[in-house]
Amino acid sequence: MGREHGAPDGARDVVAGLDIGGTGTSVVLLDGERVVAREHAPTPARDGGAAMAATATGLVRSALGATPGARLVGAGVGAAGVVDAASGTVVAASDSFRDWAGFPLGAELGAALGVPVRVENDVNAFALGESRLGAARGLDDVLAVTLGTGVGGAFVLGGELYRGPRGAAGEIGHVRGFGDLPCTCGGRGHLETLASGRAVARAYQRAAGTAVAGAREVADLARAGDPHARDAFAAAADAVGRAAVLVASLLDVTDVVVGGGVAAAWDLLGPGVAESVLREPPVSGAAVRARPSSLGRDAVALGAASLAPAAALSLPG
């Protein structure tokens, strides 16, 4: 049973968690820890920040419309891009978005929804979701990595999200030391060139000479025994394991949670990651433990929602 929240008129207080990604926008409504509604729509990333905010607002309204008696008291957002969490503004974004960098997302959504809104980078929200409600629940020192279209990373250290002074801590996807392939960011040899969904698909295509739609198709081929497909996942797994050891050596995190579309094939990825982290353990001698996301597609929205109740009660400033 969900908890009542002291509403004398029978209304139930709910918070919204929003996941605004490059391709899709998802909304969950939470009554306590219980998801009472979900909505999803494509993100109009090419139409600009205002259109993206309008899509997100519309999804929240649809979710509320489908939940009689629900009263929205706060919202949290996990947004693609570098985010200034204090102001709720998107600071930097990839070129797949138009008019997103500089967009005052928190202020716009707060005005449209009439509730306090907290905004966080989407990978940071993923890390919060998994550490508060998911696979890393109860763990204080965790690296979270998302293997999607790109590769993102975030930390929970000492039980708290560590953002860094510019909100960009944990960006393990774009450091060198992972081969020499060109990266989407313009660099070379980044983790993303081996471990993103696109990278897995391209690795397969290079080896097999056959086009595939994406990493999910490569996963199906790997499960059917295709050696090139298995190699593509092995290379991604090895790279993720090495990245985890790198971070564990610097920050002594004990665990890594891996999410995103590629991690959905944990049967193919997990054994290779485990092998990779055991091969070169950190100087502590304690191998970092790797586990898949347990919240799946809801992870970012749930992590974002977990920011909302506190925001409703005690917004700084």
Ligand SMILES: [Zn+2]
């Ligand atoms: Zn890069």
